Each structure stands twice: as structure tokens, then as C-alpha cells.
Amino acid sequence: MKAWRVHQTGQPREAMRLDEVAVPEPGPGEVLLRVLAANVNFPDALLCRGEYQIKPPLPFTPGVEMCGEVVAAGEGVTGVESGARVITPALLPGGAFAEYAVVTARGVLPAPEALDDAEAAALHIGYQTGWFGLHRRAALRPGETLLVHAAAGGVGSAAVQLGKAAGATVIGVVGGADKVKAARELGADIVVDRHREDFVAVVKEATAGRGANVVYDPVGGDAYTRSTKCVAFEGRIVVVGFASGTIPAPALNHALVKNYAILGLHWGLYNVQDPVAVHQAHEELTRLAAEGTVKPLVSERIGFEDAPDAVQRVADGTTVGRLVVLP
Known part of the structure; x- marks a missing residue:
């Protein structure tokens, strides 16, 4: 072969x-x-x-x-x-x-x-990662605001669709006009081209200063660091990966005084530690695919x-x- x-x-x-x-x-x-x-x-x-x-x-x-x-x-x-x-x-x-x-x-x-x-x-991997990140780790609730980095990419696009399916208001961050179009078609309520706009300012304006309840970050680097400036009280930042090539060093004193959580997500561990949950997530994703909610x-x-x-x-x-x- x-x-x-x-x-x-x-x-x-x-x-x-x-x-x-x-x-x-x-x-x-x-x-x-x-x-x-x-x-x-x-x-x-x-x-x-x-x-x-x-x-x-x-x-x-x-x-x-x-x-x-x-x-x-x-x-x-x-x-x-x-x-x-x-x-x-x-x-x-x-x-x-x-x-x-x-x-x-x-x-x-x-x-x-x-x-x-x-x-x-x-x-499989992208949507399972999104499902566990948004539901198992961040406990995303209907009506909350979800900020998704790399929203037109493979992992981010799954998070946009799953966030909308969960009843969240989704703000997607992308780089370039073609990616803006893709993120909008995926269902993001607000799309920020990071080459042209400051997503921190957009998030604060869209939430009347409250900030994003959940941040979904597969990028790391500056995307993570700037997200800490617009995460809400009792917000949750889900660390999914470091596509930027830079692993940030979180300022834990900032997490303390602003009262937000930093949550790691390594989906592969669920295959070992909780395979039943993986099968349950697949059943839910299959249902959403049948409905046309995720594609x-x-x-x-x-x-x-x-x-x-x-x-x-x-x-x-x-x-x-x-x-x-x-x-």
C-alpha cells in the first residue's frame, strides 16, 4: 500500500x-x-x-x-x-x-x-475537544458570551458551532477577510479581524463592560494574554493549544484579583481516563449532526x-x- x-x-x-x-x-x-x-x-x-x-x-x-x-x-x-x-x-x-x-x-x-x-x-478530535472544553471544563451556559480564537480554523470553527448550539453569544476572532466570512457563515454573532480591530475593545463593548464568560483559546501567546483583559468576573479561560508557537506564562495574581479560572484541556486523556464520556459526547455530536446544528x-x-x-x-x-x- x-x-x-x-x-x-x-x-x-x-x-x-x-x-x-x-x-x-x-x-x-x-x-x-x-x-x-x-x-x-x-x-x-x-x-x-x-x-x-x-x-x-x-x-x-x-x-x-x-x-x-x-x-x-x-x-x-x-x-x-x-x-x-x-x-x-x-x-x-x-x-x-x-x-x-x-x-x-x-x-x-x-x-x-x-x-x-x-x-x-x-x-472527531476537533468537536470532541470543543464539547469537553465548553461543557465538561467550562460549563458553558445559555445566554453567556463565548470568545473563540482562530474561529475560522479547524478547532475554532467547531467551538463556534457548539457554542451556538449551547445558546451562547459567540464572538469569533480571526485573521483576514476570508476568515471573517467563514466565521460568520459558521454562526458567530460577532467576528473580529485581529489585523484590523482590537478584540478586547469589541468584547467589552458587546458585553457592556462585563467581558466574556468563556474564552476558548487554541492559539496561546498574545491571544491568551489579551484575553485576560476581557474575561468576565467568574469567567473561564479554556487552554486548548498553542498554535501561535508561544506558550504563555499566566499571571496567577491576575487570576486571583479578577476571579477567573484557567482550565487546561487535553482531550486525549479522556480516552484513557473516561472513555465512557467520549462515547456519550459522540452520541450528542451525532444527534447535533443529524439536526444540522453542527457540520x-x-x-x-x-x-x-x-x-x-x-x-x-x-x-x-x-x-x-x-x-x-x-x-
Whole structure:
């Protein structure tokens, strides 16, 4: 089979190499999938660069989530039928940018019927992260104000839709006119182009000075630091990632005197610590997809041969919504 592999870490466009390798076989508790669609995530770029918290042995295939068709199941696997269409995180070092992939059976979830392969591939990690961040960590309530950074990106776009589904007023921060348009189409009530406006001032004006009840931050750096200037009394800042490349150092004295909470979110831990909650979140996301309330913004469907370029573009922050690779 064909698989994109990283033999030496570096920028995705240079590091990913197309190889011909054997189709993997599922071991006990594993499932072999034919990859139908592989969503491109920022962690894929970090993996290529050797900067991700998980460092698979070289050579490895990036691609951290996929929609696939069940081909075979390993020993001890029950309840997973051959031919079923599923979504799942990858089992590194054998990621999703390949024609076939082996994954753990416990992480496999039925693909929502309301979504096509590309949309389903983009539902899992981003929307699960949004669901746990907004509901489990921040306890977002109807009528509250939600500030979402990188609102037209993969993770941010999911948070915009989920925030609206929860009854919040959503303020999205983006960079560029094309991203402003995308965030509005996603349902954001107010969209701020950070190149032209100060989101702190916009948030304060929109909330009559009260500030945002919840801040959803996959960017870090200055986005986080400035968010502390417009977070509300008893507000919650959910730290999702550091796409800016800068990990901020929170001023805890400021959190104390202003009475807000800083909440970390590592969604992957729920797969280990509370897998039942992951399945419950998937059921809710499937319901919302069936209603049309959530629908991943797949801006481009990429040919398999262009996977390295797609990962590079996500790394460079030049994309809107999701890029999905179709083998």
C-alpha cells in the first residue's frame, strides 16, 4: 500500500515521503481500516517537526484522525462489523495518511450518517475537544458570551458551532477577510479581524463592560494574554493549544484579583481516563449532526498526492476550516 512517512523530522512539505509498504495486520484488540478520508490537524505538523508531546519512532506515518471502513478485526474484538464506516483517532506510528491503518478497537466510533466521509473525518478530535472544553471544563451556559480564537480554523470553527448550539453569544476572532466570512457563515454573532480591530475593545463593548464568560483559546501567546483583559468576573479561560508557537506564562495574581479560572484541556486523556464520556459526547455530536446544528467546515478535499502540502499549509496558518485528504 501507499503511505506518507517521515524518516527525518522537519517541515511537513520536506519531511513527508511517499513509500510503498505492506498492509498492516491488526493485533489483539485492534481493527484494520481502509482509510476513506484523513483530516489534517495542527498536531500532524508538530509530529513532522518532532515537536509534538508524542514522538513516534521513525519512520512513522502522520495523520491523527480518520474516517475508515472496517476490513478486519484482531483477536478479542467484538461489536465491530466488517464493512462498517467508522471514525477514530490514529494509532501511531501508523497514522491516517495511508491507504490502510490499524487502530485500537476501543477508539472506533460509528460515523454519523448525516456526514460524508470527509466531514466525518473532521468531526472527531476537533468537536470532541470543543464539547469537553465548553461543557465538561467550562460549563458553558445559555445566554453567556463565548470568545473563540482562530474561529475560522479547524478547532475554532467547531467551538463556534457548539457554542451556538449551547445558546451562547459567540464572538469569533480571526485573521483576514476570508476568515471573517467563514466565521460568520459558521454562526458567530460577532467576528473580529485581529489585523484590523482590537478584540478586547469589541468584547467589552458587546458585553457592556462585563467581558466574556468563556474564552476558548487554541492559539496561546498574545491571544491568551489579551484575553485576560476581557474575561468576565467568574469567567473561564479554556487552554486548548498553542498554535501561535508561544506558550504563555499566566499571571496567577491576575487570576486571583479578577476571579477567573484557567482550565487546561487535553482531550486525549479522556480516552484513557473516561472513555465512557467520549462515547456519550459522540452520541450528542451525532444527534447535533443529524439536526444540522453542527457540520464540519471542509474547505478543501485534497488528493492523496498533495498530503504534505496540505499539512504544511495548516502549519503555516493559511487555511480556513478543514483540509481533508482523500486516499
